[in-house]
Amino acid sequence: MRRIVLFIIAFILWLLLTWTLNWQHLLVGVIVAIFVALLFGNMFVEEPRKFFQIKRYFWFLVYIPLFLWECLKANFDVAYRVLHPKMPIKPGIVKVKTGLKSEVARTMLANSITMTPGTLSVDIDGQYLYIHWIYVRATEVEEASRMIVSKFEPLLARIFD
Amino acid sequence: MNETIGTIIIIIGVLFDAIGCIGLVKLPDVYNRLQAATKCVTLGTCGIMFGIFIYSGFTSLGIKALVAIPLIFLTSPTAAHALARGAHLFGVKLWKKSVVDRYREDKESNQND
Numbered sequence: 001m002r003r004i005v006l007f008i009i010a011f012i013l014w015l016l017l018t019w020t021l022n023w024q025h026l027l028v029g030v031i032v033a034i035f036v037a038l039l040f041g042n043m044f045v046e047e048p049r050k051f052f053q054i055k056r057y058f059w060f061l062v063y064i065p066l067f068l069w070e071c072l073k074a075n076f077d078v079a080y081r082v083l084h085p086k087m088p089i090k091p092g093i094v095k096v097k098t099g100l101k102s103e104v105a106r107t108m109l110a111n112s113i114t115m116t117p118g119t120l121s122v123d124i125d126g127q128y129l130y131i132h133w134i135y136v137r138a139t140e141v142e143e144a145s146r147m148i149v150s151k152f153e154p155l156l157a158r159i160f161d
Numbered sequence: 162m163n164e165t166i167g168t169i170i171i172i173i174g175v176l177f178d179a180i181g182c183i184g185l186v187k188l189p190d191v192y193n194r195l196q197a198a199t200k201c202v203t204l205g206t207c208g209i210m211f212g213i214f215i216y217s218g219f220t221s222l223g224i225k226a227l228v229a230i231p232l233i234f235l236t237s238p239t240a241a242h243a244l245a246r247g248a249h250l251f252g253v254k255l256w257k258k259s260v261v262d263r264y265r266e267d268k269e270s271n272q273n274d
Contacts, residue, residue: 013228016224016225016227016228017224017225017228018221019220019221019224019225020221071200071203071204072204074200074204075177075180075200075201075204075205078180078181078184078196078197078200078201079177079180079201081184081188082180082183082184082187082188082197083180083183087187087188089188089189089193090258090259091189091190091192091193091255091256091258091259092255092259092261092262093192093249093255093259093261093262093263093264093265094261094263095263095264095267107239110238110242111234111235111238111239111242114199114200114238114241114242115199115200115203115234115238118196119196120192120195120196120199120241120242120245121238121242121245122192122242122245122246122249122264123245123246123249123264125267130263130264130267132192132193132195132196132245134193134196136261139261139263
């Protein structure tokens with residue numbers, strides 16, 4: 001099951017990368033995708049069933065604009081802090097808590113946190129994430145979690161958990 | 162028309178990359194520098210890729226550039242994460258005006274147990 005899903009994804013990626021429908025390309029693509037599926041199938045996501053739940057794709061489409069908006073804000077934030085002559089930074093590492101269960105969801109949460117204004121995930125330890133914050137506004141776990149994690153958590157739970 | 166829009170987006174991407182590089186030089190410690198490097202350089206590079214896509218449309222080149230965007234978005238934060246964690250485990254200190262370091266506190270309390 002995992003291998004079939006991985007095969008399909010690898011083959012679609014191959015089609016996009018070559019962007020021709022020549023039968024020679026297709027044949028090589030099928031062979032390469034089979035190899036990839038055999039080699040890396042057991043490292044792939046734990047529950048491939050999730051790929052067939054259409055609802056998740058809908059929430060993913062909701063998530064993309066939010067993510068891009070946060071990413072753009074993050075860029076202007078960095079630009080402001082860098083170009084400001086006094087450099088208004090107050091860095092520190094805080095600890096936040098997440099309720100997400102699956103590994104993929106936590107990875108995506110860490111990535112999203114890295115791309116949002118002023119935060120960079122440093123390490124993850126079970127439920128807790130350590131976040132480097134360029135301008136610390138809350139040092140306690142609950143408040144920092146509310147300020148950093150709560151924007152993405154409900155959406156990511158719908159997509160990946 | 163597409164070429165003009167594509168060029169403008171590429172220029173914006175390069176500007177973000179440039180800001181990221183200024184941040185890399187100007188900010189005080191590894192972690193702050195990683196912040197600037199990750200955010201600006203990721204969006205800047207993706208901007209360049211998207212500009213190439215607009216410029217050349219649905220051709221082989223454009224689609225390759227488009228496919229590269231999600232890959233960069235997935236790998237770049239992960240690389241920053243690995244670098245920050247490695248630097249901290251190696252013992253690189255935070256900037257002297259840093260406010261709080263929960264990570265070191267937790268590591269030290271684990272060692273004492």
